[in-house]
Amino acid sequence: MIPHKVPPVVRLGPARLTEGLDHCRRLDLPAHRTIHGAPAPLDLESLIAQVDLVDLRGRGGAAFPFARKLRAVAGNRSERVVLINAAEGEPASRKDAMLLVRTPHLVLDGAVLAAEALRAREVVLAVAADSVPFASAEAAVAERRAAGVAGAEESRLRIRVIGLPERFITGEGGALVRGVNGETPTPPGRKRRAAHEGVDGLPTLLSNAETFAQLALLARLGPAAYADVGTPREPGTLLLTVGGETVVEAAHGMPLSAVLDLCSPGADLGPGVLLGGYHGTWLTAAEARTAVLSRAAGTPLGAGIVLPLGPDTCPLGETARVAAYLAGQSAGQCGPCRLGLPDLARALLALCSGEGSPEAVRRAARSVERRGACSHPDGTARFALSALDVFATDIASHLDAGTCGRPVLGVLPLPESPAEPEYRLDVDWTRCEGHGLCAHLLPEFVDLDDFGYPAFRPVPGGMLREARRAVEMCPALALRLA
CATH class of the missing domain: 3.40.50.11540 (NADH-ubiquinone oxidoreductase 51kDa subunit)
Known part of the structure; x- marks a missing residue:
């Protein structure tokens, strides 16, 4: 073959x-x-x-x-x-x-x-x-x-x-x-x-x-x-995936900067580098430049993934995009995954638009830590919380102006997925009493007018579970899903 x-x-x-x-x-x-x-x-x-x-x-x-x-x-x-x-x-x-x-x-x-x-x-x-x-x-x-x-x-x-x-x-x-x-x-x-x-x-x-x-x-x-290569505590070599494409074999103890320069000589790392993958940790560019390939030295290598952001994409938007993907990839069989991870993704999306807060993201992340049937909620929370620390300047721009001025280019790789069906929320106006709970449960897809009554946007298939939850919880039984 x-x-x-x-x-x-x-x-x-x-x-x-x-x-x-x-x-x-x-x-x-x-x-x-x-x-x-x-x-x-x-x-x-x-x-x-x-x-x-x-x-x-x-x-x-x-x-x-x-x-x-x-x-x-x-x-x-x-x-x-x-x-x-x-x-x-x-x-x-x-x-x-x-x-x-x-x-x-x-x-x-x-x-x-x-x-x-x-x-x-x-x-x-x-x-x-x-x-x-x-x-x-x-x-x-x-x-x-x-x-x-x-x-x-x-x-x-x-x-x-x-x-x-x-x-x-x-x-x-x-x-x-x-x-x-x-x-x-x-x-x-x-x-x-x-x-x-x-x-x-x-x-x-x-x-x-x-x-x-x-x-x-x-x-x-x-x-x-x-043990001829590597360090006394970590002999041998390891494999890294850099930028989602190139596989690098390097000896333990080498500077991470040497790996980054080998793959993209002279490249601007931008506001941060993700180490360990989507259950990993963000480092600032300065931290990445001084890190070494050693778990013993405190470098969170995880699964050997190195993802520099570069200067042209919105780091907070990239983080929110991956968090939404991780929420959709859960098994959906325990509360932290079924409810907590979508809440965390929504908190990050709200922060991107300047309407949320870092505190809301932290609350959502803390609510899932050490509570899942597996480590998926813990890894996702770690990914989100480290972004709050590393991208503080970018977050301040989003809170002040609703944007940092950079587009979300999709630098962090995600698998291509087939087009999902869209669903529509409808309301029986003879029943609706303007409680506003649907907007609280689905803030991305429900807006309230000045009188507290809802207007809807299409709901993607990946959010179908959350939309059904909103329908089931409507106090007046006025909400329907089409």
Whole structure:
């Protein structure tokens, strides 16, 4: 399989994960073996010892110690499964897609090493359905079968690729397990650790694609050579997605400014840089210029996403636009997501028009923190609250004049969505008593005249749930939805 278009890759320092990609669009199995060799199987104790020596952490955003996951799964005596999380729901991330499209066997090598050490029954790779990474992953599994490279241990090991819907929350651990198990890929209502109850109810080693690729490199190089780059506390390299397109492999400890200058030499960063994705944190341009690629140094790397705004777009408008997207991407199964996130999005939109206040945004964000069935409300609140701190000057302009004078250019990438139907609110004037509750619940779509009676604007499909809520709560039962 040779993809027509592949994610671009650049480097700061030695090529580790991206070795060989200067000359090949995609490393098929023979090319992969030429560059990376065939990994030698490791027993569980040896594998955990190597992982402990370099303190390998998960690269999906939470930076959870990988050795602790291995021990947790190994502590269960039943059959085990290895699950690769490549359902990259973050619209601004491309690193896991790059790995699957361009060097998929590196990811599979790491997963197979872990599966052999754990004596797991199968490796499952979960990725967005009907995508290029999905096709490349299936081709890689087929290449392995055709080449007969499995060997005695791997021959009993099943490898399968599962396609899941491409949504923001699909990559959440509980949602991913549910999707692989044939259920709706939304977070479960209660916390379930995959290490105890994962795929088919079995103990499951769950980590993201880059983590398994790093594991393959560690096994090939050994801890000492793996730690030749990076810092003593964070050895090795990491993958970043810069500007929503370019994947950068850089060593831990390098200045973030070097990454930004490599991708856009001399570019004006504008009022801020988003680190970690849409559950991440905004930094001022000055903070970004002094940050280093190190979680130990306090840099919130998250899922390795770096998004400089540039000087020409409205930062508050960009934040509000993403907050509205995140509100629509929730599972809608708990109050903080179903009610709180739309309230937070509305508070940001009101602030953009100069009619809201930072205090209203803070209240809406605080109302969802640590109350959801998953971390989606917490991440969205963190994103919004950091914008209030970093864009204080811009917010003052919006409050004074209703605008900062810059358009919203859509610099922060969002997925293209099909055109949504629009709905219309109607009123039975024989019943309406001008309570004004509909305008309170749907301020973007309902205006009140001087006498307190409503006038309506079309409601997009993404707000249908909130419109129905307004209809149900009308005290005079005068509101209808068409």
